[in-house]
Amino acid sequence: MTEPRIRRARADDHEDVVAFTRETWSDRDVEDYIPDAFEEWVETDGPEQRTVVVEVDGSVVGVCQGVVLSEHEAWLQGMRVDPDHRGSGIALSMMDDLLSWAREQGASVARDMVFSWNGGGLGLSRAAGFGPATEGRWAQPAPDPSASPGLERRDDPDAAWSHWQRSDARDHLSGLGVDTDEPWSLSEVTRERLHEDCQRVISLRDETGTRATTARIRQRERNTDDGVETWAVYGHSAWDSPDAARALFDAVAADAADLGVDHTRVLIPETCRHVSVAAAADGRISDEPFFVLEADLTGSP
Numbered sequence: 001m002t003e004p005r006i007r008r009a010r011a012d013d014h015e016d017v018v019a020f021t022r023e024t025w026s027d028r029d030v031e032d033y034i035p036d037a038f039e040e041w042v043e044t045d046g047p048e049q050r051t052v053v054v055e056v057d058g059s060v061v062g063v064c065q066g067v068v069l070s071e072h073e074a075w076l077q078g079m080r081v082d083p084d085h086r087g088s089g090i091a092l093s094m095m096d097d098l099l100s101w102a103r104e105q106g107a108s109v110a111r112d113m114v115f116s117w118n119g120g121g122l123g124l125s126r127a128a129g130f131g132p133a134t135e136g137r138w139a140q141p142a143p144d145p146s147a148s149p150g151l152e153r154r155d156d157p158d159a160a161w162s163h164w165q166r167s168d169a170r171d172h173l174s175g176l177g178v179d180t181d182e183p184w185s186l187s188e189v190t191r192e193r194l195h196e197d198c199q200r201v202i203s204l205r206d207e208t209g210t211r212a213t214t215a216r217i218r219q220r221e222r223n224t225d226d227g228v229e230t231w232a233v234y235g236h237s238a239w240d241s242p243d244a245a246r247a248l249f250d251a252v253a254a255d256a257a258d259l260g261v262d263h264t265r266v267l268i269p270e271t272c273r274h275v276s277v278a279a280a281a282d283g284r285i286s287d288e289p290f291f292v293l294e295a296d297l298t299g300s301p
Contacts, residue, residue: 177236
């Protein structure tokens, strides 16, 4: 067996990558997105995106991608290793390569996301030098054209920013929200993002001030056995009370209905207060949380 070799991914690696990722989570009835995403990853690689593979004996046995999300934030994703080669250090070598690359691009922090049931992924992230950043979950209010929030809606980015800044949701999420460009990644929510990058900012107020906020950042499609599903994604959320949460999810339901999408996904903090309030307000939440971990890139390589 030859020594593992890390290199940039190529289009002709697709067949090898599909072979060891098509059943990544077959025991959980969860489809891996890598077989569908890999070709696009290779096509779009550039100064702010790097997809690497590990080759052994002429075959690709590992894949991972790094993305620059902002001037100082990087994101690692899609870590996969052929089951026959797990435990041999391949995953760590890819993460080390991408962390070095992220430093070269000027990033001071790198993050990744691991679902709570993925013990192997959590252990790998810690072994690579990542520590805990935050935990989140998805509220999923159903689109409803009859939904009517019990608070006045104003699409005011400045009001939304001020409310987010003083909210406990911001503290619990370490200031992070779903990135506006890269799916399934989190980056810092900024005032500029609310003004320039979100599809719609929703702020709800009463006579005393702003009581709840969120922002729609994208619409996406997903192929299923039954056809194409459409989703509206809301990158962060905050509310002052259970009533404000109920109004916020009603506003999301109405907004999604106006778009004509099938489903919604709203980021909420993974705390007992936030999850229980979301469950009481709407009742539709994801089954399990996810963890975001981060690595400080400002030390000596």
